[in-house]
Amino acid sequence: MKVRETSSIDLSIKNLVSILIALAMGLWFGFGVIERLTNLESRNQLIEKDLESANAFIIGVPKGEMVSPQIQELFMLVEDLYKTVEKLEKNQEQNMTNKVNILFLKDQVAKALQDIEKLKDKQRDFANGNSH
Secondary structure (H helix, E strand, O other), X not given: OOOOOOOOOOOOHXXXXXXXHHHHHHHXXXXXXXXXXXXXXXXXXXXXXXXXXXXXXXXXHHHOOOOOHHHHHHHHHHHHHHHHHHHHHHHHHHHHXXXXXXXXXXXXXXXXXXXXXXXXXXXXXXXXXXXX
């Protein structure tokens, strides 16, 4: 088969339309895939950049390299809370020893009251002349 500039092709309208539709669908599919790939690559680059900056922040904060005033304030608040918790623990320990002391003194006072009652009874018996 020889093809020249002057050779004519006999093509029906139906075949021409189907070729054009297939070509349009192919172009639409190709551009859709390219657009989707571009979106995914852009999103991936943004995520990587955010991840790198977050890692730099996480590594830099304990070293003191990336300490902003807000973070310094947070450190101060944590330190203050730690001191307050220590004071509360000491107070609680003192209260626990106070409770033990109060219970001990309560028992001692009850025993002393019993002894006083016994002495009162002996004094009454002696005053009434019932001594042995």
